[in-house]
Amino acid sequence: MSYLNIVEVESAVASLATAFPHTCELIDLPERSFEGRAAHALRIGTAEPGVNDAVVLIGGAHAREWGSCEILVNLAADLLHAHSGGTGLTYGGTSFTSAQVHGILDGLDVVVFPLVNPDGRHYSQTVDPMWRRNRNPAQSGGHPEAVGVDINRNYDHLFDFETAFHPNAPVRVSADPADPDQVYQGPSAFSEPETRNVRWLLDEFPRTRWFVDVHSYTQDMLYVWGDDNNQSVDPTRNFRNPAFDGKRGLKQDLLYAEFVPKTDTDDSAVLAEQFCKALRGVRGKNYTPQPAFDLYPTCGTSDDYAYARHIVDPQKGKILAFTVEWGKSFHPPWAEMEKIVLDVDAGLVQFCLTAGT
Amino acid sequence: MSNEYAILRVRVTAKDADTLRALLRDTRPDVGGRIGQDEDGSLSFDAYVSPEKAQALPREGVTVTTLDYDATATGRARQAEVGQGDQFAPADAVPQGLALKVKDSKGAKDA
Ligand SMILES: [Zn+2]
Numbered sequence: 001m002s003y004l005n006i007v008e009v010e011s012a013v014a015s016l017a018t019a020f021p022h023t024c025e026l027i028d029l030p031e032r033s034f035e036g037r038a039a040h041a042l043r044i045g046t047a048e049p050g051v052n053d054a055v056v057l058i059g060g061a062h063a064r065e066w067g068s069c070e071i072l073v074n075l076a077a078d079l080l081h082a083h084s085g086g087t088g089l090t091y092g093g094t095s096f097t098s099a100q101v102h103g104i105l106d107g108l109d110v111v112v113f114p115l116v117n118p119d120g121r122h123y124s125q126t127v128d129p130m131w132r133r134n135r136n137p138a139q140s141g142g143h144p145e146a147v148g149v150d151i152n153r154n155y156d157h158l159f160d161f162e163t164a165f166h167p168n169a170p171v172r173v174s175a176d177p178a179d180p181d182q183v184y185q186g187p188s189a190f191s192e193p194e195t196r197n198v199r200w201l202l203d204e205f206p207r208t209r210w211f212v213d214v215h216s217y218t219q220d221m222l223y224v225w226g227d228d229n230n231q232s233v234d235p236t237r238n239f240r241n242p243a244f245d246g247k248r249g250l251k252q253d254l255l256y257a258e259f260v261p262k263t264d265t266d267d268s269a270v271l272a273e274q275f276c277k278a279l280r281g282v283r284g285k286n287y288t289p290q291p292a293f294d295l296y297p298t299c300g301t302s303d304d305y306a307y308a309r310h311i312v313d314p315q316k317g318k319i320l321a322f323t324v325e326w327g328k329s330f331h332p333p334w335a336e337m338e339k340i341v342l343d344v345d346a347g348l349v350q351f352c353l354t355a356g357t
Numbered sequence: 358m359s360n361e362y363a364i365l366r367v368r369v370t371a372k373d374a375d376t377l378r379a380l381l382r383d384t385r386p387d388v389g390g391r392i393g394q395d396e397d398g399s400l401s402f403d404a405y406v407s408p409e410k411a412q413a414l415p416r417e418g419v420t421v422t423t424l425d426y427d428a429t430a431t432g433r434a435r436q437a438e439v440g441q442g443d444q445f446a447p448a449d450a451v452p453q454g455l456a457l458k459v460k461d462s463k464g465a466k467d468a
Contacts, residue, residue, distance in 0.1 A: 003439045011445040012452045019451045066435075078454030090457040097461050125439045129432020130364060130387070130405055170381045172388070180410075181385045218390040251374060295374055295392050295400060296381070325391060331435040341455050 002334050003066050004073065006037070006122045009115045012073045013040045020080045023105055025049070030200055031193035033119045034136040039197055041113035042076055043205075046083075046105050054109035054205040055352055056319075058198055058302070059214035061151040063120030063131045064330045067337045068214040071326065072114035075345045079105065091346035094281035100353055107356040111205055117151050117194050129331065132182040134194055139177040139187055146177035149186035152213070153298070155199075155305035156189035158227055158239055158248070165227075165297065166256075169249025172296045185300050198302060202309065202319070210271070210355045211306040211321040212348070219287045220325040221275045221347070223268035224258075224307045226292035227299055230265055231257035239308065249297035258293075264307075265291075268320050271354055275324075278350030282343045292323060322351075365411050366425035370401040372418035380419055386410065 004012065017026035023046055029039040045052060057075070059068030082089050082101045089096045104110065115121060119135035133148030140146035153173045158164040165171045177184045190196050202208055224230075227239065228248050237244060238259045247255040272289030279287050292303060306321035324347070327340045369386070371377035377392070377400045386404035393401050405428055406414070414421045425431055444450060 003435070005440050005443075007443045008440050008445055011443050015445045015451045064432075066439075073452050074454045074456075076454075077452040078456045078458075081454055082456070082458050085458055086460075087458040088461050089454075090459050091455075095459070099461075125436055129429065129436060132387075168378065170378045174385075179385065181387050216390070218393070220391060295377060296388075328390070330389060331432060333435070334438045338455060345454075345456065 001338065003125070003331070003337070004069055005125060006115065006118045009060070009069045009073060010040060013042055013114065016076055016080060017042060020084060022046070023083055024080055027111070027201070027204070029113070029197040031197050033117070033193055034134065035119045037118040039113070039115065039118065041111055041201060044076060044079055044105060044110040044112065045108055047109070049109060050207060052107055052109050052207065054111050054208040055210045055212070055355055056111045056113070056201060056205060056208050057212045057214065057348065058113040058116055060115040060121055061117050061194065061213065061302070062215055063117055063124040063133065064129060065216040066121065066125065066331045067216065067326065067340060069114045069121070070337065071214055071341050071344045072112050074341050075348050076112045078345060078349070079110065089349060091342045092282035094278050094346040094350075096349055096353070104349070104352045104356055108352060109205060109207070110352060111201065111208070113198070113201060116198060120148065133184065134192060136192060139184075143178060148184070149192050150183045151192060151194045152215070152302055153183050153185040153300040154189065154192050154195045155300050155302055157301065157305040157308050158299035159185065159189040161299045163245050164239070164299065165249040166247055169297055170295065171249055172298050173300060189300065202306060206317060208319050209317060210351070211303065211319050212324060212351065213302040213322070214324045214326065214344070216325055216330055217327045218325045219285065219328065221272040221287050221289045222292040222303070222323040222325065223272055224260060224292065224304055224321055226301050226304050227258055227297050229257040229293055230260050230291050232260060232262040232265060235259050238311070240311070251295055264318070264320065268322070271320065271351055272322060274354040275347040275351045279343045279347035282346045283339065285343050287347070363408065363427040364405050364429045365408060365423055366428040367404050367406060367411050367414070368401055368422045368424050369404055369414060370395070370399050370420045372399050374400060376418040380414070380416070384410065384414060386414065
């Protein structure tokens with residue numbers, strides 16, 4: 001076993017769909033990458049699509065965070081094999097019974113999209129190991145260092161950061177394609193096929209109630225918001241209110257904090273804590289459940305976008321949204337990555353279990 | 358990001374939030390992972406930077422420790438751990454998952 005190349009991620013997904021036709025459906029994402037690569041996801045569950053609420057899990061948005069794809073491919077394989085074989089799952093010191101596995105597949109649509117950014121992963125695995133973005137050269141002006149957009153800054157949430165944030169807020173995003181921090185947001189929200197595929201997936205599964213984006217690193221399980229501190233007191237302090245433009249993103253201040261109803265924070269915290277508890281049971285690793293905002297505010301990220309959808313459009317269902325930051329480096333030796341896969345997959349199985357009950 | 362020279366992995370520690378904010382604004386290093394807070398209130402993060410940039414980071418209230426003098430070489434070594442070809446090409450080859458698939462013990466069933 002080793003890290004999967006991009007052909008293997010795709011064929012892993014396809015082979016699971018072929019091997020488990022009654023519990024698994026191959027989903028063809030509509031958009032191809034700049035280099036022409038197709039993307040696929042799996043819907044895992046025993047019910048017809050749309051009968052159950054959905055958990056959407058995505059990975060591989062940031063090219064250099066290789067192990068995210070292996071975490072999701074192996075999670076899908078674990079659930080499908082255990083379901084068909086009538087077994088439980090054991091991840092080190094954390095175990096799940098066969099009834100729990102059946103409960104997940106019978107009660108949820110588990111939608112797994114392991115490789116959002118195939119061009120970037122290919123470039124990181126074959127050329128520059130530290131590459132983060134996709135490989136779209138449209139805004140590069142012919143400069144190699146200005147190729148690519150940070151997929152996790154390209155979602156439509158506070159995209160106009162120069163208006164939204166305080167001038168002194170160190171927002172981790174850039175409008176410069178050659179930004180050395182590799183956080184170029186792209187020319188407009190959803191300019192990139194990779195982000196449009198994720199949006200399509202959430203639209204395609206309107207019963208999505210939970211969303212997890214798998215990243216590395218720092219050993220955290222993060223929940224909304226990422227643009228400022230959370231507060232549950234003043235609903236007018238929210239990302240849509242222009243009265244607070246220019247005030248967002250500072251940590252120790254009374255200017256602004258982003259509104260989230262207390263019930264949503266509490267529910268998110270429980271899910272994040274359950275994830276971390278099951279993960280810790282595997283071999284004792286401590287991940288921290290906490291809101292995403294720290295000193296460094298973000299915008300255009302998948303988790304804030306996913307949660308904000310129901311606020312922007314009340315027709316859409318509410319999605320509690322999370323970001324896993326696994327491990328302590330982007331590409332640990334595979335022998336260590338295998339252990340991290342077990343850690344995080346135990347957390348994700350528990351997450352599904354908690355979500356579904 | 359240039360490949361002409363080695364990229365270092367450094368741990369940057371700033372004595373407080375204002376110092377860190379100013380550093381990030383001025384230097385825009387390629388940050389890996391999130392910012393951690395130490396017990397003494399200092400803040401630290403990993404960055405991936407050229408040797409020139411690593412020399413430009415230290416200042417009043419900021420210390421820089423090199424964790425890996427050639428993160429690019431480390432990354433290239435990992436590239437050798439990426440699969441060749443397609444291990445799932447054979448018709449019967451399917452990912453197995455890494456968890457143990459175990460029959461329920463009586464205790465587990467009752468739990
Ligand atoms: Zn990431």
